[in-house]
Amino acid sequence: MGEFSYAYGPIETAEFDDDEEQLENEIESVEKSEYDSKGRMDILEFIGKILEAAKCYSKIWYLKFSDKKINQRIADLQDIKSFPSYIFLMHYLQKDMPKKDQYLVLEMIGVTMLRRHVTGQSTAYNDDIFSKLLRVRFEENHVQEIRNLLMEDTPTDDEFLDSFSRHELKQRVINRARYMLTKIEYFKRKGTSEISINGADDVHVEHIIPQTIDTKTSKNDFGDWEKYLGEKAKINHKKFVNRIGNMTLLASSLNISASNNPFAKKKGSYKTSELFITRELAELRDFKFSHVDKRGQDLAQIAIKIWKL
Secondary structure (H helix, E strand, C coil): CHHHHHHHCCCCCCCCCCCHHHHHHHHHHHHCCHHHHCCCCCHHHHHHHHHHHHHHHHHHHHCCCCCHHHHHHHHHHHHHCCHHHHHHHHHHCCCCCCHHHHHHHHHHHHHHHHHHHHCCCCHHHHHHHHHHHCCCCCCCCHHHHHHHHHHCCCCCHHHHHHHHCCCCCCHHHHHHHHHHHHHHHHHHCCCCCCCCCCCCCCEEEEECCCCCCCCHHHHHHHCCHHHHHCCCHHHHHHHHCCCHHHEEEEECCCCCCCCCCHHHHHHHHHHCCCCHHHHHHHHCCCCCHHHHHHHHHHHHHHHHHHCCC
């Protein structure tokens, strides 16, 4: 019944008011439907289809496709937290489709889901989005049809711009932050493949203003950011610390030590980074809450060019 609902939607029924003849007509109509015309499926064939779907789902979960580009795009969806798309992908990636079409569909799903997360859209509706996609007839023009359906549920540029710089990227979604920063870095490099950013063990998501600023340990490790940031530092810190404007990528080998001017000390490590988004920070004289806001808005202008349908 779930597969029927995904593929054909719910059967619309009238209110019969105990009209037995009308009920019989409705049953006869359903029996003659397109779904029934395909005939009953043999139980072994049905189990075989379930097995193939399970194998495909396993490839999605463990990134085990033979095509590395598909694995990378699915890894991006994992970082975004686009797990509701997996049921659709379990069906779609079994189809004999051109690779370029599959790449595009995976990227479009990433655009829709990232925009929905950033703008705070209800997650309860995500399953419905991908249920609609399962009704697509996977023919030559299926990519455009999928794009049209996704656009119905994709936040606009204005909504995305308004929310991007203020989106909270706490530790539970730190991989989403890494994904966003990585894509922005590649965009700044004009989409070339001259550099590949390594994983979390080698390249960290760096909070420019540290995650903790008011403990003795944090001051010993990172410097007196509380004094450096000035009045209402504690209050504003909670508001700004997990925003994209306060984050960059930094190699684990580039150690940062504390000083009385904590940002000035960090700039030395930033300057030696090979990443554009990090090296640019060394050009700033200071980095306080206003800089977090300004940098976030600048990154938002890049984001609408990267994540678009």
